[in-house]
């Protein structure tokens with residue numbers, strides 16, 4: 337048997353396989369017939385399918401890209417040049433469409449093969465937004481706190497006066513004074529919520545089992561606001577502990593489950609609590625050091641989805657699509673999660689809304705706490 341000649345351009349390092357595996361964005365190699373011949377690990381995660389199940393499949397069966405892709409493939413081959421397609425929706429399996437920048441590049445040594453690179457825009461875009469949400473939340477909350485304080489005193493006066501008047505009026509007028517008392521009580525409750533929001537103490541972080549926190553939230557939800565819902569657990573029991581304030585983490589899960597339960601508007605529905613390990617999300621901390629957030633928790637409901645006109649702002653304080661909503665639930669979630677150096681994002685289409693929380697793993701030495 338003769339040994340094949342060594343390809344001259346291959347240097348021992350960097351090894352192409354290593355580059356392929358380390359490429360942080362989803363990459364797919366395609367043959368002449370548009371079938372997948374190779375996928376990198378980032379693409380497996382993006383598609384949520386293993387490479388074994390993907391290889392040999394027509395790429396456009398697995399990925400729905402909102403652009404004339406067949407044409408892009410033939411142009412890339414014919415012109416031997418890279419085609420860039422920006423800001424298009426890419427849909428995979430059951431997930432909601434993700435806005436991506438896509439590149440189609442012919443392989444240098446064999447133009448029968450094409451490389452398809454898909455860069456989801458959400459991570460980069462939302463990174464900027466989360467920080468601005470945090471500071472917007474801070475200034476809006478500071479102002480609201482001050483107002484809450486100022487409004488509570490005169491409200492107490494108004495309510496007291498209405499109660500005094502109600503003693504000397506007929507039944508018809510008493511209805512009106514009762515209305516004043518009832519409505520002022522509602523405003524005081526809202527103001528107290530705002531004050532509580534502003535008072536959130538810094539997290540007291542320790543090693544916490546995510547499933548314990550989820551369980552507490554699930555049980556409390558089922559005996560209260562989510563009594564009409566079915567809550568299904570889909571856990572990866574091998575997940576290591578995260579570093580979190582257990583009460584604040586439970587508050588996050590409770591708020592997300594509450595929104596999911598309220599979305600069904602009293603109709604029965606299903607909420608799925610899913611946990612898994614996902615190494616694809618890496619953020620840069622304020623200090624500049626990278627952080628990996630592999631512990632992933634999804635709260636998925638089968639309700640009508642987030643109203644499109646609110647979608648861009650739901651993490652902002654005081655944005656609500658519900659009649660009696662204060663709009664503080666998700667702002668609080670976003671604040672707590674960013675205090676924990678984590679990440680929260682949402683995918684929503686009618687029939688499937690998934691809030692995804694990504695958290696870091698607790699350092700090894702803390703796990704015995």
Ligand SMILES: Nc1ncnc2c1ncn2[C@@H]1O[C@H](COP(=O)(O)OP(=O)(O)OP(=O)(O)O)[C@@H](O)[C@H]1O
Pocket residue numbers: 591595596599637639640641642643646650655656657658660661662663664665666667689
């Ligand atoms: N799972 C969901 N499905 C559909 N819409 C949702 C979902 N979660 C949030 N929303 C929308 O986002 C809005 C903001 O949610 P958020 O929790 O911040 O406030 P809220 O629920 O209205 O009020 P609060 O939580 O303060 O009582 C909601 O009013 C709702 O319109």
Ligand SMILES: [Mg+2]
Pocket residue numbers: 591594595661664665666
């Ligand atoms: Mg809410």
